[in-house]
Amino acid sequence: MAGFLNFTKEKLVNKVVEINIDDIVPNPYQPRTDFTDDITSLAESIAQNGILQPLSVRKKDNHYELIAGERRLRAAKMCQFSVVPCIVHEVSDRHSAVLALVENIQRQDLSFFDEASAIEKLITHYGMTQEDAAAKLGRAQSTIANKLRLLRLTEKEREFIVKYGLTERHARALLRLGSSEDRLFILGKIIKSNLNVERSEKLIDEFIGSQRDKVSYKKRSLVFQNVKMFVNTINKAVETMQAAGISADSRKIQNEDYIEYRVRIPIQKK
Numbered sequence: 001m002a003g004f005l006n007f008t009k010e011k012l013v014n015k016v017v018e019i020n021i022d023d024i025v026p027n028p029y030q031p032r033t034d035f036t037d038d039i040t041s042l043a044e045s046i047a048q049n050g051i052l053q054p055l056s057v058r059k060k061d062n063h064y065e066l067i068a069g070e071r072r073l074r075a076a077k078m079c080q081f082s083v084v085p086c087i088v089h090e091v092s093d094r095h096s097a098v099l100a101l102v103e104n105i106q107r108q109d110l111s112f113f114d115e116a117s118a119i120e121k122l123i124t125h126y127g128m129t130q131e132d133a134a135a136k137l138g139r140a141q142s143t144i145a146n147k148l149r150l151l152r153l154t155e156k157e158r159e160f161i162v163k164y165g166l167t168e169r170h171a172r173a174l175l176r177l178g179s180s181e182d183r184l185f186i187l188g189k190i191i192k193s194n195l196n197v198e199r200s201e202k203l204i205d206e207f208i209g210s211q212r213d214k215v216s217y218k219k220r221s222l223v224f225q226n227v228k229m230f231v232n233t234i235n236k237a238v239e240t241m242q243a244a245g246i247s248a249d250s251r252k253i254q255n256e257d258y259i260e261y262r263v264r265i266p267i268q269k270k
Helices: 009-013 039-049 070-078 093-105 112-124 130-137 141-152 155-163 168-174 180-193 197-243
Strands: 016-020 055-060 063-068 083-089 249-254 259-264
Touching: 039 070, 055 093, 063 070, 063 083, 063 093, 070 083, 093 112, 093 130, 112 130, 112 141, 112 155, 112 168, 130 141, 141 168, 155 168, 155 180, 168 180, 168 197, 180 197, 197 249, 197 259
Parallel strands: 055 083
Antiparallel strands: 016 083, 055 063, 249 259
16 A cells, blocks of 8 residues: 555564554543644655554454554544554553553653643552652653642643743743742743743742742731830820829830830829
């Protein structure tokens, strides 16, 4: 058939077969959400050279479920191929999902948010630890931990980051901000001014510093309000005694490090 490589007998023994494209269904555990990157160029390459790497599938009921190779499958459909070369694997639901996730995570063009979500699925859905996932993917455990931290960003924040082409380092820098409101505020400034990572980190440093100053000012204001309330209480007490005929008085003494109030109440002699 035109457009495909000729597979040898040896490869056929290894379960490389041509499967009707309509008999293949997507993998429900596919971590990729964006397929718009370079499907057209991939389709052009496939039209010229065929599918060089067979898709991975497994037999399920009366159809085949894709394990890995969705971009190739989509490109083949663009080329209007009726069949595609596949390697058929005999694997469980769990193993199929893990293979799909691992295969996609290892691709360099998977978005960092999709990658983080895929790693999170390996850990939460399939009982892996961060160390297990790191070993499976050939990554450092600290790298896995940093990827997972990206999921602390809200869907709205992720949408802005992806839409305006910000990097993973932009995303990690935003995690230093404690609230979504602050992150969206800073995101707006980064996007509006088209700031690179270094300038974005500086902006975040300045914002965090200004927030600390505000908190410190509020604390000082609260202390001042409490002192003022205490002084008013003293003055009120002195006024009450004076109204009762007691010759009490108070005096404020300003020192360098503190304010001193002295109240004098005469002793009533019999």
